[in-house]
Amino acid sequence: LPRFTENILFSMNWDDIIYVSLLVSSIGFGHLYVHLPVGSARRWVGTCVGLIIMTVVSGIHTLHPLLVSVINLLILQFVSKRWCHVVSLVVSFSYLLMFRLCSYIGLPDPPGHTNAIQMMMTLKLVGVCFEVHDTWQLKKDIKKSTEVLATSPPATNSDSKTTKPEDQVETTDGTELRKRDVKSDEGETVTRSKPAPKSPEELHEDLQLRLKYEAVEPSALDVMHYVFNYCGILTGPYYKYRVYSDMVEGVSGGKQLVTWWWCMQRLRYLPLYGVLFLLSSHFFPLQFAESTTIFSDYNIMYRIAYMTPVFFTFRMRLYSGFVLSECVCIMAGLGAYPSDSKPKPGKGPTLYKQLESSDDRSNESYNYETVHNIDEYGADFTATVREGMRCWNMTVQYWLATNIYKRMAAPKPLKEAVTMLVSAYWHGMYTGYYLSLLTVPFILMIEDYYARLIRRKLAEKGTRIYDWVTWFLKMQWFAYMGMAFLLLRVDTTLTYWRSIGFVGHGLILVLHAFAQFVNLVYGKAQFKLKKASETAFGKDSRLKVKSIPELEKQVKEERRLKLLAAAAKKEE
Structure with missing residues (x-):
């Protein structure tokens, strides 16, 4: 047993050891950081620690993050706010390409951890440009709203006291919904609810709340503090500039917030993930999938089955890393908002009226959903690929959804394909990323089609059986795509997929033909x-x-x- 344990521990990747050591050190430092005075102290200390971490893992390659930051500062300074987000997106992603092709242009290749830092730096810099643009657009909308209110007749007292229609109800979060009857595909009358129409005054009030809790006007120094803060500098999670600003100014969190308690809640299952990762990586190494032995001595069924434990190892590794990354932010007090404000990963609070209350809140009334990056249970046990993907790297998913998917005026399948293409490009230049992520839109189309064609016509028992079947298919598709994501190179990926008859893509074609x-x-x-x-x-x-x-x-x-x-x- 001691020899077995020793073999497992010494088989760990050296990069993983450095990565875990820096994350654990950052978690410990957070206990000191959260007690610093708000304002300049938090800004400068967080930035200095971030630069130290970056220099330790990158050395001279720290110049890359510094250079791309300076470029984006120039964009914010000299490019119109109408277009600064587009220019930043094109320039930053172009620099990411050059960064990964250093060896082809006579520069030394940066280490792996520098690549991770550059990836997060790109999201932050482009993200803050989008926030600046959205603030500019929001102010324009408020100006138009003010003009509308000025030209419209004032509301009388009798208007304000008008009773609500009988079909209008108010939810627990204050949202008014109006019931309506619609016809389903089967001809049945179904009662659904949609948000009740708002008056111009209510719309203007909503815009003012958004301006108060979303608007950003950072200086060049503020942007540098944001992108180089030690929270999330290695591998995330991504968070908006406004979330960072709330943390350093003491807007988020509260006197009753106990950061270490929240950190321990998040770390509960980390030992299990770590042990399972070490065991699984020892018995089912990825290198075996690249060897000639698995193709010469084992049959196709074994190769199909082998994808599942390899993907399990990958999940346990990511779960461990994401949980540690979240805890760095938790200990620093980053992303702590009242639960009733309904925070979302990466974005922060969504119900701004709940933030207007100045009452003291208990520790349990907060949550760290803003920096919640991985939903382990959802990733493993949701029924479809679409639902499962929403539980992976959720803060980056928010960035992609907000800055890519929702900005396009195109059919849904095309928007999904472009978003997956951007995600693959952001992950790296290896063909495996593209083979993996660009398979996703086809799976999503199949899932949506079957949900309309079969699932919604089933009774409760039939729905449960359907969900179990789709869950099994989801895990097999994830394992199939995961091989491309891990093998990376086009030759090794296609060799393995060919040895199992491209079963994942074949299943898509069969299901489409059957549908x-x-x-x-x-x-x-x-x-x-x-x-x-x-x-x-x-x-x-x-x-x-x-x-x-x-x-x-x-x-x-x-x-x-x-x-x-x-x-x-x-x-x-």
Whole structure:
């Protein structure tokens, strides 16, 4: 047993040891950092510690983050706020390409940890430019709203006291919803709710709240403090400039907040992840998937099965790293907001009215959802690839959704494909990233199609069975794509995928073909049903039938009513 334990421990990657050591040290330092005075002390100490960490792992390559930061400062200074976010996105991602091609232009290759730092630096710098642009746009919207209010007639007292419609209800978070009846695909009447329309005064108030809690106007020095702060400098999580500003100015958090308690809550399962990672990586090493032995001595079923423990090792490694990264932010007090403000990963609070209260809050009334980067349970046990991906690297997912996906005016499948392409580009230049992430949009289309075609037509028991089947497929697809993400090179990835018959892509094609067949048969059946219904009841009939047995039942009932009517007429 001692020899076995020694072999496992000494098989750890040296980069992982450095990474874990720096994260643990940063967690410990956070206990001192959170007690620093707000303002300049937190800014300068956080920046100095971040620069020390960067210099330790990067050495002379620290010049890359410094250079790209200076470039973005020039963009913020000299480019119009209307376009600064677009220019920053193009320039920063172009520099990321040059950074990864250093060896091709005569520069020394940066170490792996510097690549991780450069990745997070790129998101932060582009993100702060988007925040500056959005602040500019928000001020324009407020100006227009003010003009609308000035030209519209003032609301009378009787208007303000008007009772709400009976179909309008108020939720626990203060959002007013209006009920409405809609027709489902099956012809059934379903009651749904949507936000009630707001008056111009309410819209103006919402804009003012957004300006108060979202607006940023950072100086050049503020931006440097933000991007070089030690929280998240290695591998995240990503957080907005406004979240950082709230932390250093003492806006987030409170006197009753106990950071170490929250840190311990997050660390509960870390020992389990660490032990499982060491065991799994020892018994199922990734290197074996690249060896000739697995192709010559083992059959296709073994190679398909081997993907699952390799992906399990990958998950345990990421879970451990993400949890430690979150704890660095937690101990520093970064991202602590009241729970009733509904914070979201990367963004911060979303219900700003809840922040208006100045009452003292208990420790338990806060949460760190803003820096929550991985939902381990959701990643493992949600039923679909779409839901599972939302639980991975959630703060970066927020960045991609806010700054890429939602900014495009295009069909949903195209937006998903472009977002995955940007994600693959951000991860690196290896072909494996593109082969892996660009498979995702096709899987999402299949999942959405089957959800419309089959799942929503099932009863409760059928839905549970359907979800178990899709969960199994999700984990197999994740393992299949994970091999490309880990093997990285195009030759090793395609060699392994070819040895298992490209089963992941083949499954997509089979499911798509089956869905088209079912849709064709179902469409013909619905057409025949409609014709039979029109024959039995006439084209103007409002009767809706779902199946042939139901149609026969309605025909018999119609005949019975006609016979009764004829008998009654005869008696008269």
